[in-house]
Amino acid sequence: MSATPPAIAEGVTPGPSGRLLSLFDGHRLTPTQRRIAHCLVRHAADAPFLSSVEVAELAGVSQPSVTRFAVALGFDGYPALRRRLRELGPADPGDPGNGQETARDAVRNEQQQAVLSEIANLQHLAAVLADPEPVLQAARLLAASRPLVVLGLRAASAQAHGFAYFAAKVHPDVRLLAEGGTMALDRIEQAVQAGATTLICFALPRHPRELVEMLSAAKRAGLTVITVADSAFAPVAELTDLMLPAAVGSSLVFDTACAPMMLGRVLLQAMCDELPDSVARLEAFETAAASRGLFVG
Known part of the structure; x- marks a missing residue:
């Protein structure tokens, strides 16, 4: 489920749950398919002996969903997946194989796997930021655009909301x-007429078809498009002038986006440095907030 799984602690051999998690790594699964994967992890000892109907009942999904899950992992069907699960049986006689977590499993249960995957994504982002020029270039474009358009649909709307909320304090x-929709297309045109030169887009999976339409309209209108996406090869890459990738975690039923959020905050920091009156705006806000008793702490 995660394209870049974190390394297992040195000297630790993964138990049944860990070996199942490694089977799912590298596959982009739908929320329903992740539910099935989590069910198999929770029943690691019994999974190799369950029928597709039994797995469906345990996971609370349909039997065809289990079949599609197996195909998504690259198998011809569920029987082939079950054979693979049997091959992934206990790694050594010390594995009890009774569904109980061992000390070795404890470092790779599904909750810890999700956290470790996010840590790996953040570490990768930190390595990418060793070259600050792309962020600095983006910050200059963002600061110069009046107005500044911030776009994010569906799963990415939370990232766009957060960025816009803080950006409005200094921009x-x-x-x-x-x-x-068509109203959004109208607002892109209105922003350009008002003087906008740059649009920042947050594009996270699963990528909405309408996002492509909106970015196409932005490009036709002459906007420079900066995109924070889960991959440099995201579906909107061809519509982007400056791509800033930050991986998402996919170890849980729903994606986690700590790295894109962090990258957004890094961009905000760099944008503040490019706006000469950003400090004055922040101080004015704090003064107003204090006089209104806006915050309780």
Whole structure:
């Protein structure tokens, strides 16, 4: 499920749950398929002996969903997957094989796997940021755009909302687009007419078809597009002038996006440095917030 699984602690051999998790690594699974994967992990000892109907009942999904899950992992069907599960049986006689977590399993249960995957994504982002120029280039474009258009649909709307909320504290005119449709296309045109030169887009899986339409419209209108995406090869790459990749975690039923959020905050910091009056705006906000008793702490 995660394209870049974190390394297992040195000297630790993964138990049944860990070996199942490694089977799912590298596959982009739907939320339903992840539910099935988690069910198999929770029943690691019994999984090699369960029928597709039994797996479906345990996971609370349909039997065809189990078949599609097996195919998504690269197998001809569930029987082939079950054979593979049997091959992944206990690694040594010390594995009890009774479904109980051992000390070795404890470092790779599904909750810890998700956290470790996010840590790996953040570490990769830190390595990428060793070259600050792409972020600095993006910050200059963001600071110069009046208004600044922020776009993020569906799963990426939370990232767009967060970025726009903080950007508005230092940028004089931020316009958030968190829903698609013809009205959103109108707002892109209105922003360009008002002087906008740059649009920042948060594009996370699963990528909405309407996002492509909106970015196409932005490009036709002459906007420079900066995109924070889960991969440099995201479906919107061809519509992006400056791509800033930050991986998402896919170890849980729903994606986690700590790295894209962090990259957004890094961009905000760099944008503040490019806006000469950002400090004054922040101080003015704090003064107003204090006089209004806006916050309790």
